Amino acid sequence: MEKKDHMIDKLVSLAKRRGFVFPSSEIYGGFAAIYDYGHYGILLKNNIQQAWWKHMVQLRDDVLGLDSAIFMHPKTWVASGHVGGFDDPQVDCRKCKTRMRADHLLEAFDINADKAPIEYINQELDKLKTEGKLKCVNCGSTDLTPAKQFSLMVKSNIGSPTDALTEENVVYLRPETCGGIYLEYKNIVDSLHPKLPFGIAQVGKAFRNEIIARQFIFRTREFEQMEMQYFLHPSQMEESYEMWHQARWNWYLKYGIPEDKLMWHKHDKLAHYASQAYDIEFNFRSLGGFKEVEGIHARGDWDLSQHAKYSGVTLDYYDQEKNERFIPHIMETSVGLNRLVLMFLDNAYTEEEVDGEVRTVLKFDKRLAPIKIAVFPLLKNRPELVEKARGLYEALREDWMTEFDDSGNIGKRYRRQDEIGTPYCITVDFDSLEDDTVTVRDRDTMEQKRIKIDELKTFFTENL
Ligand code: ATP
Numbered sequence: 046m047e048k049k050d051h052m053i054d055k056l057v058s059l060a061k062r063r064g065f066v067f068p069s070s071e072i073y074g075g076f077a078a079i080y081d082y083g084h085y086g087i088l089l090k091n092n093i094q095q096a097w098w099k100h101m102v103q104l105r106d107d108v109l110g111l112d113s114a115i116f117m118h119p120k121t122w123v124a125s126g127h128v129g130g131f132d133d134p135q136v137d138c139r140k141c142k143t144r145m146r147a148d149h150l151l152e153a154f155d156i157n158a159d160k161a162p163i164e165y166i167n168q169e170l171d172k173l174k175t176e177g178k179l180k181c182v183n184c185g186s187t188d189l190t191p192a193k194q195f196s197l198m199v200k201s202n203i204g205s206p207t208d209a210l211t212e213e214n215v216v217y218l219r220p221e222t223c224g225g226i227y228l229e230y231k232n233i234v235d236s237l238h239p240k241l242p243f244g245i246a247q248v249g250k251a252f253r254n255e256i257i258a259r260q261f262i263f264r265t266r267e268f269e270q271m272e273m274q275y276f277l278h279p280s281q282m283e284e285s286y287e288m289w290h291q292a293r294w295n296w297y298l299k300y301g302i303p304e305d306k307l308m309w310h311k312h313d314k315l316a317h318y319a320s321q322a323y324d325i326e327f328n329f330r331s332l333g334g335f336k337e338v339e340g341i342h343a344r345g346d347w348d349l350s351q352h353a354k355y356s357g358v359t360l361d362y363y364d365q366e367k368n369e370r371f372i373p374h375i376m377e378t379s380v381g382l383n384r385l386v387l388m389f390l391d392n393a394y395t396e397e398e399v400d401g402e403v404r405t406v407l408k409f410d411k412r413l414a415p416i417k418i419a420v421f422p423l424l425k426n427r428p429e430l431v432e433k434a435r436g437l438y439e440a441l442r443e444d445w446m447t448e449f450d451d452s453g454n455i456g457k458r459y460r461r462q463d464e465i466g467t468p469y470c471i472t473v474d475f476d477s478l479e480d481d482t483v484t485v486r487d488r489d490t491m492e493q494k495r496i497k498i499d500e501l502k503t504f505f506t507e508n509l
Contacts, residue, residue, distance in 0.1 A: 053331040056390055057261055059405070063464050065089065065390070065415075066262060078255060078266040085465050086386070088415030088446060090269075093385050094248055096412060097271045100296050101246045101378075108244035108273060109233060113225025115250055116203055121224050122217050124355035125348065131220055132194035134158070134166050135256045138181035139188040144256050147192035150179065160314055166192045199252040199266070218252040223377060225249075226274045227348045231360055241362060241373060242277035242285055248382065260332055262383045269382035276362070276373040279346075286321060286343055286376055293325060293341055293378055301410035302327065302392055308335050318347030327388045338388055339380035346372040389413060393466060399491070407466030408489055416467045417445040417509050421458050423474040425451040434473040437483070437498065445505060463488060468509065471501075 060066040064083035070076040082090055102108050122128045134147035147166050148158040154173060158166050170192060173179040180187055198217050205214035219225065226245045233245060248271045255266050262268075277285050297307055305328075312322035321343040326335040349372050353360040361372050393407040411417070418441055422434035431451060438449040448467070450458050455472060462470050472484040482495045485504070496504055 052391075052394075053261060056331050056387075056394060059394070059407075059464060060086070060261075060390065063461075065465075066386075078264070080262050080265060080383075082386075085415040089389065089409075089413060090382060090386050092413045092415070093389060094269075094271065094382055096300055097296070097380070097382075098246070098248070100292070100299075101244075101271075101273050105244075107239075107242060108246050108275075109237060109239060111226060111229055111233070111245050111247040112249065113222070113229055113247060115219050115252075116201070116216055117219060117224055117228060119216050120355050121228060121352070122198065122220075124351040125224060125227075126351070127198060127220055128217070129196075131197050133197060133256050134163055134192040135195040136170070136192050137190045138184060138186055139190060140186035141181060141184040143181055143183040145182055145189075146256050149257070150182075154178070157313065159312075160316070163192060163194055195254070195256055197253040197255065199254050219250075220253050221251050221272070221379070222247055222249045222270045223272045223274055223348075223379065226272065227352050227360075230276065230349060231358065234362065241364070242275055242281050244273045244275040246271070246273040248272075262387050263329075263332060263336065265383060268384075270379060271382055272377060272379045274348075275376045275378075277376070278364070278371065279374045282320070282343055282374055282376065286341075289376060289378055290323065290341055293339060297325065297327075300389075300413060301408075302388070306392065310335075310337065316344075318345045319343060320345060327391075329388065329391050330394075331387070331391045338384050339378065341378050342376065344375045344377060346374050348375055349373060404460070404463060406463040406488060409466040409468075411468045411509050414466045414468050415446065416448050416462070416465060417469065418505065419448045419450055419458070419462045419467050419470045421449075421455060421470065421472045422451050423455065423472055429478060430473055430475070433477060434471075437471065437473065437501075441501070441505070444502070445509060459486065469505070 063085060065086035067081045067083055068075050069079035069081050102110050136145045136147045136150060147170060148161070151158040151166065151169055156169050158169060170179060174187070177187065179189060181189060198220060200210050200215050201218055202208055202210055202214060203216050205216070207214060226247060233239065248269060250267060251270050252267050255264055275285055275289065294307070298304060308326045310324040310326050315322055319342055323341050324337040325339040327338045328335050349360045353372065361370050363370050389409060390407065393409045395406050395408050397404045397406065420434050420438040420441065422430035424430055435449060438447055441447045459470055466488070468488045470486045474484065477483050481498045483498060484493045485496050486493045
């Protein structure tokens with residue numbers, strides 16, 4: 046396996062150099078754990094999102110779409126248990142002031158403290174301290190504070206007459222997108238009358254005051270989630286869970302993730318309302334091993350019951366055929382879009398030796414590649430070549446994200462397109478002027494073949 050630090054440095058550097066991902070607010074010295082997506086980053090992110098939407102909504106009869114707002118009534122997060130309960134245990138280094146997640150520190154000693162009470166965490170930390178084993182991950186100091194709970198909720202004063210963030214006027218930026226799905230359950234049932242089981246899917250921003258965020262775009266304070274909540278009768282849970290379990294696993298394989306880089310992680314400790322919880326983990330070369338990318342959880346009727354209780358509005362479902370009224374149970378699939386950007390970059394990153402030189406290439410699944418085709422005139426200073434190449438570029442971009450490039454020599458242009466993962470490069474040369482053929486070069490095999498210009502659309506329709 047590639048050395049972890051090496052690999053993450055290579056990805057961060059390529060992402061910045063080639064315009065995928067930039068650290069936010071860099072000219073002001075940066076803003077921790079927030080990132081911006083450049084031209085190729087947003088194209089890649091959009092393609093991943095569309096691939097998710099296609100399989101979660103477009104190709105299904107039983108899932109509806111939603112785009113709910115980031116801000117919701119503050120009671121939403123009291124009902125869901127996030128206010129006062131969405132905390133992570135934090136430990137500080139007294140020497141270098143680095144903040145650490147106590148559960149992560151314990152994990153390194155094979156102690157599972159995921160969602161454990163703070164008393165248990167401190168007891169385990171104390172044992173390690175006594176043995177002199179507990180050290181700051183940054184400077185190695187043993188002078189660490191006890192763990193304390195730190196709320197992940199991000200606050201705002203939107204709509205408030207004052208700028209003070211007091212308990213009465215505080216509004217939260219949603220820490221997960223599914224809150225909006227529960228709140229719109231009733232409107233969706235009343236307007237579209239879906240029959241159980243059915244799902245509601247949405248993609249959107251979420252915010253968490255993460256304690257540590259040193260893993261590039263794996264864990265950030267502002268991020269996007271793609272979530273689907275599947276509403277069902279409790280008797281349908283087992284079958285539905287099995288179906289989604291399989292569907293989500295297959296989605297990764299469909300988009301080029303090798304099966305041996307994926308793993309199921311079963312949660313031993315379940316939230317009190319959950320009956321089953323599995324994560325899909327991906328083996329990140331850049332993070333040194335398997336890490337969660339997606340959660341698939343059976344959540345019982347807790348969410349709708351809580352919102353019914355706190356809002357005073359009935360959130361049940363009436364099954365006309367069976368004349369039965371009940372609160373639907375929910376199973377969810379929840380995945381981080383930015384985390385998937387890192388996963389696909391990590392999986393695609395390849396270095397190959399070609400003619401004694403290293404070729405860096407992002408071997409994305411073609412459907413995810415930010416740019417599908419690049420068109421080059423062989424020489425920049427020959428107007429007849431430039432004109433023909435530009436005409437071709439303008440025709441192809443009607444159907445595919447296409448780039449025109451006439452800078453530098455052809456070798457450099459190939460290298461640049463390889464580094465952003467473009468599946469096909471077309472060169473318009475002097476023969477093209479005679480016989481209306483062009484060279485099409487394949488990113489992965491580097492093979493070049495001549496194709497007639499009027500056959501290009503068919504070729505790309507079949508191959509992209
Ligand atoms: P973790 O244990 O890593 O903090 P979690 O189990 O709290 O994550 P969930 O609340 O289940 O995560 O969120 C569902 C998905 O949302 C995760 O699998 C992940 O892909 C994504 N996600 C969660 N937090 C972040 C974050 N801070 N940055 C990027 N993606 C995130």
